[in-house]
Amino acid sequence: MLRSKKMLLILALLAAVCLMAVPALADQLADAIAEANPQGEPGYLGIPGGPQLNVMIGFVWAIWVGWIFSTVGAFGGIMAGVGHITIYGLGDYAKSFKKTMKLNKIVTDSIRVSNQWLVGCSAALSSFNYYRAGRLVLPLAIALAIGSVSGSLLVPILTAGKISLKAYLGYFGLFVLFLGCYLFYQTTPKGQAGQKAAKQAAAAFQKSVKEQQAGGHVDMAEMGVKVQKFTPTACEFTFFGVEFSFNPLIPVIGGFVIAALASFLGVGGGFLLVPFLTSVAGLPMYLVAGTSALAVLVGMISSIFSYMVIKHSPVEWSLIGAELVGIVIGSIIGPKTSKFIPDKVLKYIFIILAAYVGIRYTTKGFLGQSWLPPF
Numbered sequence: 001m002l003r004s005k006k007m008l009l010i011l012a013l014l015a016a017v018c019l020m021a022v023p024a025l026a027d028q029l030a031d032a033i034a035e036a037n038p039q040g041e042p043g044y045l046g047i048p049g050g051p052q053l054n055v056m057i058g059f060v061w062a063i064w065v066g067w068i069f070s071t072v073g074a075f076g077g078i079m080a081g082v083g084h085i086t087i088y089g090l091g092d093y094a095k096s097f098k099k100t101m102k103l104n105k106i107v108t109d110s111i112r113v114s115n116q117w118l119v120g121c122s123a124a125l126s127s128f129n130y131y132r133a134g135r136l137v138l139p140l141a142i143a144l145a146i147g148s149v150s151g152s153l154l155v156p157i158l159t160a161g162k163i164s165l166k167a168y169l170g171y172f173g174l175f176v177l178f179l180g181c182y183l184f185y186q187t188t189p190k191g192q193a194g195q196k197a198a199k200q201a202a203a204a205f206q207k208s209v210k211e212q213q214a215g216g217h218v219d220m221a222e223m224g225v226k227v228q229k230f231t232p233t234a235c236e237f238t239f240f241g242v243e244f245s246f247n248p249l250i251p252v253i254g255g256f257v258i259a260a261l262a263s264f265l266g267v268g269g270g271f272l273l274v275p276f277l278t279s280v281a282g283l284p285m286y287l288v289a290g291t292s293a294l295a296v297l298v299g300m301i302s303s304i305f306s307y308m309v310i311k312h313s314p315v316e317w318s319l320i321g322a323e324l325v326g327i328v329i330g331s332i333i334g335p336k337t338s339k340f341i342p343d344k345v346l347k348y349i350f351i352i353l354a355a356y357v358g359i360r361y362t363t364k365g366f367l368g369q370s371w372l373p374p375f
Helices: 002-019 022-036 055-072 076-087 090-095 101-132 138-159 165-187 196-213 249-265 270-279 285-310 317-338 343-366
Strands: 226-231 234-239 242-246
Touching: 022 101, 055 076, 055 101, 055 270, 055 285, 055 317, 055 343, 076 090, 076 101, 076 165, 076 270, 076 343, 090 101, 101 285, 101 317, 138 226, 138 234, 138 249, 138 285, 165 270, 165 343, 196 242, 196 285, 196 343, 249 270, 249 285, 270 285, 270 343, 285 317, 285 343
Parallel strands: none
Antiparallel strands: 226 234, 234 242
């Protein structure tokens, strides 16, 4: 509980630092509003005529966001994006400023960083819960995190205020669709041929869960991740008696690329980390969520800092506050329920969500009309 409170304290401190940038945010937003000259009652971000947001909808949706991210280690930022872009209609709202792109881009950046606030909170809680359960490969997460810092700092500096919502939606969907197809390939006999250790570990884990359900005294945490060796070029660990190994330099490079893409898309990067951890590192899904969460947490902290303090991107704090409460609830439930879901089913959940989100946002961004509901 103490460690969990420390993680939440880190997010609170980050929020305090971001609030220090409020004057700059206000000036930038005020200039954009003056240029667009919208009319009506103040709504989202205080923009006249902006959407009037129901925070209870955000709270309920955030429970789902926290659960899915803490269960499969991905789709937290993507599902947060679905909520902000589609359910709240902020995507169509940003697109309405076709002739005054400054306000279009400010709302787009606001969506990107708002998504990351939710993912950062979920990642903090999930990291603690999975580490305590012995389902987090700490050296691998650290290696990914080292690479992620530079990537998540660099992209907001280069792209904030320069990406239109149409381009953002299209690239967002395209990346998700590609990775869903890749993970589907991993479920085929050919794709699973090189994942013998992951399958063996998943089977051992599932067997222990069944024994525990039957009333057996099984110490799941004791049989969890045990690091045997960790050097700059080699790491070896065991999970339920199965040995794994990797070169830490590879996830450092992978972390940089993943964080850069995730920061550009305004998401946590879990949907990129899951294929990386299952293919390159060869982990079973039961280790992916926790390891992904810690790597995502580091990237989210640095990316949020870049967006809000360096580039002065605004957020709607009343909405974020309600959503963070929902995130906490969902992120506590996720690790407790995921152990009862078969490894392959967790992958299929990822694939189905990737197909839906990928097709919907690719068509909406590049073709102007979604092929899937809501249209």
